[in-house]
Amino acid sequence: MIRVVLADDQRLVRAGFRSILDGEDDIDVVAEAADGVETVEQVRELLPDVVLMDVRMPRLDGLEATRRLVDDRRLEHVRVVILTTFDLDEYVYGALRAGASGFLVKDTEPMELIHAVRVVARGDALISPSTTRRLISELAGRLKEPVRSPRLDTLTEREREVLTMVAGGLSNDDIAERLVLSPATSKTHVSRIMTKLDVRDRAQLVVLAYEAGLVTPGWLA
Structure with missing residues (x-):
């Protein structure tokens, strides 16, 4: 319930x-x-x-x-x-x-x-993929310079790649398809990223990635 x-x-x-x-x-x-x-x-x-x-x-x-x-x-x-x-x-x-x-x-x-x-x-x-993209565009004028987060240094290269895709609004299945992974592996990557960055869910990943300059409006088609 x-x-x-x-x-x-x-x-x-x-x-x-x-x-x-x-x-x-x-x-x-x-x-x-x-x-x-x-x-x-x-x-x-x-x-x-x-x-x-x-x-x-x-x-x-x-x-x-x-x-x-x-x-x-x-x-x-x-x-x-x-x-x-x-x-x-x-x-x-x-x-x-x-x-x-x-x-x-x-x-x-x-x-x-x-x-x-x-x-x-x-x-x-x-937050749907379309809403995520509009959200990033909406935020474009709010942040003059990226805010570097030391927590990002704890991510592996693959995890950073997955993070940018999450921030771009891709689902676990979409990420798995792009990176030629199983959906379960994609989900595991996302869970580990949230643990390392100490965020509650994907919504906070979007905000963190944007503020750190990992994604910008229009970067992901």
Whole structure:
């Protein structure tokens, strides 16, 4: 059972999402929260698998609430999905840097919402290849110079190659095909990279690789 907390200051938004998710046999909405402070308290008490987090909330916004959850070692298994009004709005980059596993537009289709919860619950990032490329393009003007991370020096040459492909939005199967590997081997490489770089999921790999200058807009067709 995937346990979900809904965090949004609009009662109707929460009610709509709950009605969709509660209809699924494998998803259980265990709590709702109307602001960031309440969200953090609910998550720490209930230990859900997924938090659907609005950005603009009273008392504590969704970005700071996400940071607090990600920084809490007791909540390592909790995945946060940011809810936005507009695709790739100004808060998305900050949300991913804060540790969110992806984002959803609030008017997403019901089946997309259900799929998103399942994807994030199993540990995958909720960023499609097309969205990843648009995200990198969106971030192009935000960073003047690459920020070198010493952690990258721990990667092997093959792992760096895999990292750039992950950051470009390729799935494990896509990477396996390009590098002539088995999907299992590709998945193992990605897992080792996340462990070495101390990141939670593929979303953080995208941000780290971009900030380090490993990928730039349009580099991967």
